[in-house]
Amino acid sequence: MRTITEPSRQIPVVDEADVVVCGGGPGGFSAAIAAARQGARTVLIERYGFMGGLATAGLVAPILGHTASESNTPIVEGLLREITERLHALDGTLAWEETLTRWGIEFDAEPMKIVLDEMACEAGVELLLHTYVSDVVMDGDKISAILVENKSGRQAVAGKVFIDATGDADVAYRAGAPTTHGRAFDQRPESMGSFFHLAGYEPVDAERAKELSDWLCSEMDKGRFHFYQPHFTGNNAYHKDHTATNMTRFAGNSDVAADMTRAELSIRRDVWELVRYLRANVPEFARCYVQQTSPQVGPRESRQIVGPYALTGHDVHNGTKFDDAIARGSWWIDIHCPRGETWPVHLCVVECPKGADCPYWAAEHEHMWSRKDLYPPQDDWYDIPYRCLLPIGVSNLLSSGRCISATHEGMAGARVMGTCIAIGQAAGTAAALAAGSNVLPAQVDVQQLRAVLRENGQLV
Numbered sequence: 490m491r492t493i494t495e496p497s498r499q500i501p502v503v504d505e506a507d508v509v510v511c512g513g514g515p516g517g518f519s520a521a522i523a524a525a526r527q528g529a530r531t532v533l534i535e536r537y538g539f540m541g542g543l544a545t546a547g548l549v550a551p552i553l554g555h556t557a558s559e560s561n562t563p564i565v566e567g568l569l570r571e572i573t574e575r576l577h578a579l580d581g582t583l584a585w586e587e588t589l590t591r592w593g594i595e596f597d598a599e600p601m602k603i604v605l606d607e608m609a610c611e612a613g614v615e616l617l618l619h620t621y622v623s624d625v626v627m628d629g630d631k632i633s634a635i636l637v638e639n640k641s642g643r644q645a646v647a648g649k650v651f652i653d654a655t656g657d658a659d660v661a662y663r664a665g666a667p668t669t670h671g672r673a674f675d676q677r678p679e680s681m682g683s684f685f686h687l688a689g690y691e692p693v694d695a696e697r698a699k700e701l702s703d704w705l706c707s708e709m710d711k712g713r714f715h716f717y718q719p720h721f722t723g724n725n726a727y728h729k730d731h732t733a734t735n736m737t738r739f740a741g742n743s744d745v746a747a748d749m750t751r752a753e754l755s756i757r758r759d760v761w762e763l764v765r766y767l768r769a770n771v772p773e774f775a776r777c778y779v780q781q782t783s784p785q786v787g788p789r790e791s792r793q794i795v796g797p798y799a800l801t802g803h804d805v806h807n808g809t810k811f812d813d814a815i816a817r818g819s820w821w822i823d824i825h826c827p828r829g830e831t832w833p834v835h836l837c838v839v840e841c842p843k844g845a846d847c848p849y850w851a852a853e854h855e856h857m858w859s860r861k862d863l864y865p866p867q868d869d870w871y872d873i874p875y876r877c878l879l880p881i882g883v884s885n886l887l888s889s890g891r892c893i894s895a896t897h898e899g900m901a902g903a904r905v906m907g908t909c910i911a912i913g914q915a916a917g918t919a920a921a922l923a924a925g926s927n928v929l930p931a932q933v934d935v936q937q938l939r940a941v942l943r944e945n946g947q948l949v
């Protein structure tokens with residue numbers, strides 16, 4: 490490969506903080522708010538002009554993982570409950586108690602943006618938006634500064650403790666920490682997808698919705714569309730004047746820009762193919778329009794840090810509890826086909842209808858999960874151990890959200906937003922405790938951390 494040598498440059502240090510949070514998604518905004526509330530001088534760096542990560546930029550909804558498996562018992566409260574209550578006050582979601590009776594927390598992404606702005610600013614978080622985390626400066630096994638790029642040029646943000654909430658473990662990777670990628674067999678991650686909102690259609694009742702889904706299945710059987718499920722009238726949206734649909738799919742790596750580019754083009758094409766067809770053939774949808782596609786295609790999985798412990802599928806299935814628990818998860822082993830196969834393929838399970846065509850299935854089917862075994866025990870949860878947040882090799886870094894230490898199967902459960910917010914609250918609290926007493930994150934007293942989390946409403 491041809492290379493270019495960059496002339497050495499003086500890089501201005503624009504901020505010095507106790508805690509520097511990279512990424513403002515569910516794993517990042519919660520970490521920053523928690524760290525600042527603990528008294529740490531906290532900076533949050535985010536590439537977009539708003540926080541929320543896939544909750545806003547991916548239009549992903551509902552927030553899952555707030556109750557125990559198939560039950561109404563809450564397992565995540567703390568910041569998640571506060572965010573929900575503030576959203577409810579803006580008519581952006583249901584009341585907290587009502588959400589406990591639902592499988593997830595449906596919400597509107599616009600009030601989510603302002604709720605996060607207000608919570609971060611009230612806590613004293615310094616926000617650096619429109620800023621891309623591009624590299625790190627190391628001092629031995631410690632990060633001394635994050636290098637960022639924005640319209641002002643290249644800048645450095647120095648700190649004591651850093652949190653990698655980029656989803657793709659960008660910081661750990663740049664710092665030279667070992668990372669895993671997707672499943673062990675071929676490093677393929679779960680497939681990506683984008684939500685889209687449709688409006689301008691005439692409401693259909695349950696019977697007609699089923700008829701339309703059956704029709705789309707038959708069209709997909711003929712190879713006409715490339716979705717993994719047919720429920721385009723299904724609605725994850727809080728406001729019911731539009732649909733919020735999760736049916737697109739693309740196989741690729743979110744840490745490779747070329748794959749992300751192909752994913753955006755392919756998914757937009759798939760959405761518009763459906764819309765054109767609906768307008769021409771389904772009377773209720775003759776005047777439907779795409780209200781929005783998500784600003785970015787959503788990755789479910791990419792790099793994970795390697796910590797002293799990796800959460801596994803068996804932990805999810807068994808509802809494993811740990812002495813160093815800092816969060817609880819209840820979502821199941823929900824692996825979207827890493828090869829990007831579409832209808833009738835949905836999950837990567839031993840019962841896959843196209844299993845015989847798949848090299849992974851051929852080599853691994855004896856070890857693969859069956860559909861009936863994907864769930865934690867009913868009315869139960871699995872713990873997320875603090876050790877999953879500690880990247881081996883970089884001593885002043887914590888990981889949060891979907892890039893913690895976990896196997897492919899473990900991450901398929903822990904990746905949902907309710908769990909990521911709980912992990913973030915713990916990561917931020919731990920970072921503040923470490924910075925406040927000048928110790929490394931690995932030296933934080935985990936029982937003290939758990940006590941502080943409980944004081945702040947978290948269930949651990």
Ligand SMILES: Cc1cc2nc3c(=O)[nH]c(=O)nc-3n(C[C@H](O)[C@H](O)[C@H](O)COP(=O)(O)OP(=O)(O)OC[C@H]3O[C@@H](n4cnc5c(N)ncnc54)[C@H](O)[C@@H]3O)c2cc1C
Pocket residue numbers: 511512513514515516517534535536537540541542543544546547549550551552553554593620621622623654655656657659681682683684735786787788789889890891892904905906907909
């Ligand atoms: C199609 C799809 C459907 C899903 N469905 C659901 C669902 O129904 N319910 C649910 O709870 N979960 C769902 N999930 C999972 C969930 O959305 C994610 O796992 C969760 O958002 C992860 O949170 P995070 O903070 O770790 O990462 P993200 O939400 O990805 O946030 C990462 C943040 O970091 C920023 N960032 C990344 N790199 C950089 C950089 N280099 N510099 C600066 N900023 C950076 C990003 O802009 C983003 O704001 C779904 C995911 C997908 C893709």
